[in-house]
Amino acid sequence: MLRTSRVLHPITALGPGRRLGIWLQGCTLACKGCMSLDTWEPGAGTGVGLDHLRSLWQEAVRAGVDGLTVSGGEPLQQATALREFLASLSLEGRDVLLYTGYELGELDDEQLGVLDHVDAVITGRYVAGAQPGLIWRGSANQRLIPLTPLGEQRYRPFVELATGRAQVQVRVDDGLLWLVGVPPPGVLPKVERRLRDNGIVFEEAAWRP
Template sequence: MKLRLARTHHPVTTLGPGRRIGIWVQGCGIGCPGCVARDTWVAEPRHDVEVADVLAWCARHIGDAAGVTITGGEPSEQPAALAELVHGLHALNDDWDVLCYTGVEFDEFERRCPEALTGIDALITGPFRITEPTDLVWRGSANQRLIPCSERGEQRYRRWALAERDRPELQLQVGDERVWMIGIPGRGDLARLQRVLRDQGIELEGVSWRP
């Protein structure tokens, strides 16, 4: 089974509790105005990888990850691959929790991905709405809900459902001529980031939050 994958990263500390594995799927047809991940919208076969290969990479981080965060892109557009991935993650390490972002509401996610949902511990649901800023932790807009979906999800996520962020929540990963931003930027964070980099002589081109 192939997954259309944008990228993976470890450790991720800004999308869920603790040090985590991050998996970004490729492809999103929702198109929220103001989305900061426009680079993950287009779904093309060149992004296809075997789910087994993603799981093998995740297995390298057993012992140094509290859980796995799946985001994108829109995970619910790949229901079969998502189901294989989340159940494979629990088979690798039954102590991991799986947190999944989706731009659709819970009922629609359940309709699209019933099999995957049985392996997901918590969902963050709903489209990003640029007109509804929020300080809720791990969320980009106030309409988005954090929903525990399992007993482990209840234990680990219930207390975060209404919690606010108490510190900046952006990680930067610097690669060859690319800077990946990991996390949910607060209002004004992106302009601030561009200013700070410009002051150091670094000009960002082709940023993922502008058409």
């Protein structure tokens, strides 16, 4: 079982192409300025069986997905179950991108074992105010590291790619509004204020303490 915050498909703002996105629940790194405070509490979210997650992946494959993005929370704080899940997938040329707040040198053997089933990883804690400038990353210290031949093929062109605009996708699922991606610092409160001016009020927002 993996404790998840949300599973969305398709997502287009966290990796190349159309992707299945899985956000795992629980993070003790507690980066200041994190936009996903709702994913911190380990006991929140929903426990989802690996068989069900595999079925969601198979549905996404049938719909023409290009890859899988795993984020959080901190995915590597559920390393054992995550490794089992990734190892069981039939990828057939589709890639796996993993976000982690850890640096590679901090990982233990179990966490490194997860990376055996990952094509590219984005590492490093979110640092508020460190303007990213690079695609798919929230702050300038974070690195995109290809790990496999497929990862080299798909991600090497993006390692140093600067983006002049935020990669953000807006989705509505089950009555909830999701902003998927890595918006620049200060953008989310502006979005909230603009929506409020148009009569749309958030009862809760993941980026608010």
